[in-house]
Amino acid sequence: MSKPQVFVTRKLTNEVIAMLETVADVKQWEEDTPVPREKLLEEIEHADAVLTMLTERVDEELLARAKKLRVVANMAVGYDNIDVPACKRRGIAVTNTPDVLTEATADLAFALLLATGRRVTEANRFLLAGEWTSWSPYLMAGQSVYGATLGIIGMGRIGEAVARRAAGFNMRILYHNRNRKEEAEAKTGARLVGLEELLQEADYVVLLTPLTAETKHLMGAYEFSLMKKSAVFVNVSRGETVDEAALHHALTTGQIWAAGLDVFAQEPVPLDHPLLALKNVVALPHIGSATIQTRNEMASLAAANIVAVLSGKEPLTAL
Template identity: 75%
Template sequence: MKKPKVLVTRQVASEAISLLKTVAEVDVWERDEPIPRDLLLKRVEEADAILTMLTERVDEELLNRAKQLRVVANMAVGHDNIDLAACKERDIWVTNTPDVLTEATADLAFALLMATGRRLTEANRFLLNGEWTAWSPSLMAGQNVYGSTLGIIGMGRIGEAVARRAKGFGMRILYHNRNRKEQAEAETGAQLASLEVLLRESDYVVLLTPLSEETRLLMGEKEFSWMKPTSVFINVSRGGTVDEGALYQALVKKQIWAAGLDVFQQEPVPANHPLLSLPNVVALPHIGSATEQTRGEMARLAAANIVAVLEGQKPLTAL
């Protein structure tokens, strides 16, 4: 009996590939860069399953070529790269990789908060450039982290994990979410707040919402105008949730103090992006879940979802 075929669009953990090979023939794009669109469309024609990244668009064009596709396993929590409705119409399972990346992403969010608030990357450049010639009381002075107020926009799994870390830093925690999270409130002391109140009162604002039509450009000129001139904005969600032009103006006009960004509207971000020119911006290349252990677990979960479907079972983390 002919084995089904799985297309894997990037190099992933060898354990995940080995798992897939127990039930299928595996076609891996082995370069550590996105598979070209024309090649993706060609290879997907024979695929029963596809293990994708956020960099691949699974849309009508692709689905029309993928006549025997049964499952799309996205190696991410987000799925804004996938047309869920079009997949549902074709009875194609779509899965993601929640939970396994929660703690690593929360670590990164809090590390970015601290690096931005305490000007760590700016201070590092200052030292390496040979500019440190004397100590002074104002040298690279940042903002307090311990005991400050943290506002979390999007109190999902990662938001709750960030709140747990903030509790250890004695922070007052506000959160804005569609639903009240009573367990998180009990565990961390977090308080539900309107978006305006959160932005006006927080010293640090961490954006952790998924990208949807409701959250697209959620943070714009009005929202940044509500923030304190000493406040720090952190985005570890999706680039599309922020009006980058408005953020740039807020930083230049000193409406807010600094920003830490792991995501951008266009990725990879162009080297001449205006935000990258500002000394009070700490920018990272979308590495929220980038630990060896976490990326390995994400790949294994995506593979396990594919194996389940190919064996006639319900996937573990269906959307």
């Protein structure tokens, strides 16, 4: 009896492939670039399982070609690249990789907060360009972080981890969420408030919501108009949760002070994107969970979900 077939859409470690080979024959895209759509459409016809990244769209077109597919294991905490209802209608399990990336993503969110507030990358470019000629009282002066007010929009696992870090900086923590998080409140002193109150009071606003129909362009012209002129906006959720034209307007007209962005509506972001030209923007290439240890854990968890399903067991982290 032939083994099930697994297709992996990006080159992963030998250890992860070996895990999958305990239950299946494995093919993987050997390049560290997104698998071409045509190749994915071809491979899905024979696959019992597919290990995907955020760069792959698992949609009706793809699923219509999937004759044997039993599980889609997404190596990400998000899953906006997957048509989950369409998978479920076909009895295909969908899994993601929560928890294992929480701390790394929270680290990156706080790194962006610090780098943006204290103008770290701007000051680095200033020095390397040979513009530092003398000490000056307000040279590259930024915004204080210690003791400032932090507003977290989306108090999930990552939001709670960011709040724990903020508590170490003696920050006043406000959060906006669908549900109250009493344990996080007890640990960090965070307070649940309405979105408008959060935007009006926060010195730093960190956006951590998943991308849904309700959260698309959650941050738009009105929301930015509520923020302090000295406020910093940080996005480590998904690019489309923000109206980028409205953010650009807010930054160039002085409605807000600066922005730190790890995500964009179009990724990779075009080099001529207007936000990249602004000195008061710190931009990163979607590296929220990018530590070696975390990416290894994410890949292992995605593989473990596939092994479970192909072995007739329940997946570890089903949606």
